[in-house]
Amino acid sequence: MMEEGQEGWGGRMEERILVLGVVWYEAPKSAIQSELTEVGGGRCYTGRAQGKLPVGTMVSFIGYTFTLTFAVQGAVNTLGDLRGMFASIERINSILSAKDIDDSLAYGLAKELDGKELEDSNGVYENGSVNKHFMAALKSSSSCSNLAWSGDIHLKEVHFSYPLRADVEILNGLDLKIECGKVTALVGPSGAGKSTVVQLLARYYEPTQGCITVAGEDIRVFDKREWSRVVSLVNQDPVLFSASVGENIAYGLPDDVVSKDDIIKAAKAANAHEFIVSLPQGYDTLVGERGSLLSGGQRQRIAIARALLKNAPILILDEATSALDATSERLVQEALNHLMKGRTSLVIAHRLSTVQNAHRIAVCSEGKITELGTHSELVAKGGSYASLVGTQRLAFE
């Protein structure tokens, strides 16, 4: 039993240890004379001499306190990771279970029924598989490709909220025409919704209101896999696989369609051939996990070669050169200019010098297009684009 006046683990002593973690600084050396008493089978500090703990015990206690703190912190981080993982699993499941096809099919059906409201979307499935009648409402792949090569893309009064933040509208009535075969630049402050536009164009998500058309046809009439064949996306951090350089360039294309000559031709046009042949095994060199054995600029040129080989009519460049040094940027920019020729291109960039030659520049602000024109038209207008140019102190003219 503890006697009156004895000091256990509680009180001022514990506060000092927990708050400062350096209590041993405060303990006068002469005071380190505590003793241990057995209490109820456990051990308790009587602190009989001066109410102080032995230094070794205090150090151990502080050590355990830190260990416990790190363990709790680790558990909190793990919980955060788990939440993100569950969100990803949900999205993967929705794709695997063909729930995404559902939208296209339902839309195709609605069109087929002369715009009648589709009340029972469960009817899309018949005996567990997709109803062939609805499948027929989808446009064929050749029609998707023909329209994408020949018509403008139009984001019509698009509204959008991300599923995990459904109450926050990121795009609110955004209207933008991306002209066929030309370069349209999308600029604007951080958080304005530029990358969100990219995600909708790539059909990672669908607009919550409004629609996106190509040559006047709503893109939801195309199966997502068909749509992915007509769109190439090059961003700041391209996805490379743990395979050879050649396999990474030809990724996604059937082996019988792509020859080694095609791969080399694409690599040359992307300013990548020279560095590839200088690698230990040339085109057969393994690039490492996510391309970790290559530099950022090299990874990007491989992604550009891949896009050239894919030869898709619609090209989206999302901050493709922003992380590069001057030499890499010049090489990548040359490759991009080659890639953009004749394609319907949307370029997103913070650095305005990289988009001043675009056919049209659209300024996005708070989920809407607020200005549209060529570089000189927008500078002359003296609006937000002109101030962005001023801020970046570009000596254009």
Ligand SMILES: Nc1ncnc2c1ncn2[C@@H]1O[C@H](COP(=O)(O)OP(=O)(O)OP(=O)(O)O)[C@@H](O)[C@H]1O
């Ligand atoms: N997956 C997501 N879920 C929820 N909100 C998101 C998600 N992705 C982006 N947002 C939010 O959407 C808004 C617009 O983001 P977006 O990335 O489109 O802006 P941005 O104009 O491309 O910005 P930046 O130039 O910094 O890349 C931001 O407020 C962002 O926090």
